[in-house]
Amino acid sequence: MSFLKTNTEQGIGIIKLNRPDKLNSFNRAMALELLEVLSHFEKNPGIRCIVLTGEGKSFSAGQDLAEVTDPAGPGMAKILKEHYNPIVLKIRSLEVPVLAAVNGVAAGAGANIALCCDIVVAADTASFIQAFSKIGLIPDSGGTWFLPRLIGWQKASAFAMLGDKISSDEAAGTGMIYRSIPSVDFEKEYLAIARKLAAMPTRSFALIKKALNLSFTNTLDQQLKLEDQLQQEAAGTHDFTEGISAFLEKRDPLFTGK
Secondary structure, three states, X not given: OOOEEEEEEOOEEEEEEOOHHHOOOEOHHHHHHXXXXXXXXXXXXXXXXXXXEEXXXXXXXXXXXXXXXXXXXXHHXXXXXXXXXXXXXXXXXXXXXXXXEEOOEEEOHHHHHHHXXXXXXEEOOOEEEOHHXXXXXXXXXXXXXXXXXXXXXXXXXXXXXXXXXXXHHHHHHHOOOOEEEOHHHHHHHHHHHHXXXXXXXXXXXXXXXXXXXXXXXXXXXXXXXXXXXXXXXXXXXXXXXXXXXXXXXXXXXXXXOO
16 A cells, blocks of 8 residues: 655656545655655656655644554664654755645654755645654654754754644744745645756756755865865756856756756
């Protein structure tokens, strides 16, 4: 049984978490399937942007707690090591942009998987909850890494400890996400962003992701050297040549991601 809906259009790989009766909470099968689909899209040169969203009224309520409490289940250690940590690392290492389109509640690991994506938009009816403290746990799936970098120490600490429900508008206002979008226009708007990304020079996106990933551990001197290295690599791409030519010729560029 598949717990994902996938399709491709105009260079976009769309993934919908598909356990709507369980608020798209993760079980082992869905987590491993997501890893498999991400790897499949990674190997497809025609995919220039990936969208991750949810089916129904929720993005993802996080971990299915019935699986955690099942004596025959995978257990917490395996869930982190084999499900969430590989998903987060895969999203951060993909050379194409990943757009999280948060259509409803994103709680626990569901929230943090969304927040590890390159760009996050949310319907104005959506919300984010660091629900871990409510059951005596800590934020996982990169939550303790991404949150303070996105919104600062105080907000991250408060959201993690208090488990407040954060509206889409507040998430946008704090810098946690890129945009809050009226729900009536949500699918149209997030697909427009995805199409724009897919039509752009996606090779530069891979280099941007690499630079941003390393910026948190590099010194300024190391980061300047990395920028020099990556900029030279970017300047050697077909898309750079095309972008310059299109600018000089006053026409729209046709980027190929090469």
